[in-house]
Amino acid sequence: MDSVKTAKPAAGPIRRETLHHGVVAELRTMILSGELRPGSRVPEIQLCGHLGVSRTPLREALRILAAEGLVELRPHRGAVVTPIDPNEIAAVFEVMEALEALAGELACRRGTEEEFAELDRLHARLHAQFDAGDRLAYFMTNRQIHAWIVAMARNPSLEATYSGFASKILRARSLANYDADRWRDSLMEHDGFMAALRRRDAATAGRLLADHCCHTTAAVLNALNGSEDSLQNSARGRLPP
Amino acid sequence: MDSVKTAKPAAGPIRRETLHHGVVAELRTMILSGELRPGSRVPEIQLCGHLGVSRTPLREALRILAAEGLVELRPHRGAVVTPIDPNEIAAVFEVMEALEALAGELACRRGTEEEFAELDRLHARLHAQFDAGDRLAYFMTNRQIHAWIVAMARNPSLEATYSGFASKILRARSLANYDADRWRDSLMEHDGFMAALRRRDAATAGRLLADHCCHTTAAVLNALNGSEDSLQNSARGRLPP
DNA sequence: GCGTGCCAGATTGTATACAAAATGGTGATT
DNA sequence: AATCACCATTTTGTATACAATCTGGCACGC
Structure with a gap:
């Protein structure tokens, strides 16, 4: 949705973004760059370790990406990167x-x-x-x-x-x-x-x-x-x- | 996103949808019908009581609605129903x-x-x-x-x-x-x-x-x-x- | 009188713990 | 030998607890 990255205030530790917002950006980049391959599963815990966040913000991020169509969520079966059809x-x-x-x-x-x-x-x-x-x-x-x-x-x-x-x-x-x-x-x-x-x-x-x-x-x-x-x-x- | 409501299996208690999915539908209806007025704040806890769910699925639902543009999330300041501009x-x-x-x-x-x-x-x-x-x-x-x-x-x-x-x-x-x-x-x-x-x-x-x-x-x-x-x-x- | 700084309450953001469901394999039965 | 049923493991879904941030009001000082 945000087509343009908003420049951060530079000064630094004034974290105004929330964690899940940053996770969304990170995951989106990983998906678009092909680091997460289409069709591959996305185990939550593994990503948590990779990104250094807890499951809660990660899950919220996955919901947002699902709304954008970049991942698909199957109840109780986890998320997959939307295959290219x-x-x-x-x-x-x-x-x-x-x-x-x-x-x-x-x-x-x-x-x-x-x-x-x-x-x-x-x-x-x-x-x-x-x-x-x-x-x-x-x-x-x-x-x-x-x-x-x-x-x-x-x-x-x-x-x-x-x-x-x-x-x-x-x-x-x-x-x-x-x-x-x-x-x-x-x-x-x-x-x-x-x-x-x-x-x-x-x-x-x-x-x-x-x-x-x-x-x-x-x-x-x-x-x-x-x-x-x-x-x-x-x-x-x-x-x- | 789901333009057509998928008919439930009728038989009943086989809850195949997740809670947050149902909450999204409920909130969307409330917003579109005007029950939640544009510009009004959406306190999480109050909605939790109203819908009978915990904060976690409610928050995931709010993230989805935010991605659709029906609500706006301001960090640490809660969600508001997107005003009509x-x-x-x-x-x-x-x-x-x-x-x-x-x-x-x-x-x-x-x-x-x-x-x-x-x-x-x-x-x-x-x-x-x-x-x-x-x-x-x-x-x-x-x-x-x-x-x-x-x-x-x-x-x-x-x-x-x-x-x-x-x-x-x-x-x-x-x-x-x-x-x-x-x-x-x-x-x-x-x-x-x-x-x-x-x-x-x-x-x-x-x-x-x-x-x-x-x-x-x-x-x-x-x-x-x-x-x-x-x-x-x-x-x-x-x-x- | 007015502005500034600070504190208490309330609300949100995150982490963790527990419950429910699905996956995969093992074993018994036909 | 093949199939079905069952159970253990793993993963997801939800609830709750704790930390951080904002709001609004009050006291203090100018």
Whole structure:
């Protein structure tokens, strides 16, 4: 839910967050990074030892993650990291497409000059990283760009929903390998919607962002099906567009 | 998250749900019905006595509701029922519009004949309830129709997201009063998108549903601003289109 | 008269203890 | 030999006890 990490007051020991809140952040990171693999069980006591907290805050954290869909709780049978289901990923992408389009339109109408300038900087960085062949850096900048567009839409509900979906997709993408063709096409699509955004063409920007999302969907699902048997392995492959 | 109540095994004392799960359902009902008013504090111990459970499951339930956005938790300061913020409602409606459109398009493509027939029945009931001037019944059928269209889209993620947004909006709508003009217009809009749905015209259905949502937004926000000072009162006024 | 500091009560956050349920294996029975 | 029933172990679900934090009021000093 909190898409942006709030900087701590720096001075330190003024623990204003509660323990379970920190545990949520920790577990979420562990899940998204693949440290906790999809489908794996999550024994409470083991995690307690690992994180240095008691069962109570840990359990509260698991309930929150379950509400976000990152873990599943089966009564009396413990928690498991939600397995990656290609069908669910497809469904998420379907909604994502509509959200991207909406974000693009709203960003055109509400973004400030400074925000558009920052978007340009990010886009330039994307090109540089493509030219350098740095897939991981490209991947991260790519995420930043889309998150930035969503932020420009100035709609907290959209931002929260988008963020939740993005984490689900992130787990799937980290399992998939993409080919160079898709990478190049992705960059071209970025050029396309960036042009529309620059001239504040809301309708076109929205449509192109949706198209881009749609193509990404196809690539991800294709890669997923290609490596279907390794779905539950955290094979940290090359990250893609 | 669970948009549909799962029927219990009827036989009875096989409590398969956990306590906190039941508490979540109970609290959600209390919040959505207005029994727990927006902005009011939620003292744990008092609720424990009311619901007959200990603090542990109650607290887990509060964490889940917080993740859904129905309550807010302030560290060491307790939980409050999330106040209704017109700005947030406006933001939610903005996303809702995109979701309605998506649901309409997908429903056209994926709905079965039986589902469309059921939709027709619901629509007929809506007309009957309008003619009878039964605002409450109309309101509930209206919700059913939109939920049914979402279900026809066969996208669990869309359904879950829609359901979460619908809860937030529901609380706002129960505070607002609408006029007869808007009621009539709303019914006409229903006629419109129903016609598009019947001929499986995805694009038109999506657009009309979005328009309908947009008009509803305006009516709700207008009504909210009209009775701005009574925002935190559960004035269970006439429910509207 | 007003502001500051401090203390008592109440409420929340966390840890631990106990109860209930599921898992897995062993043994008896068919 | 296969199947079923039962029990011990392990894990989860709940309740309670203790610690930390906040609220609000009062006394003291300026």
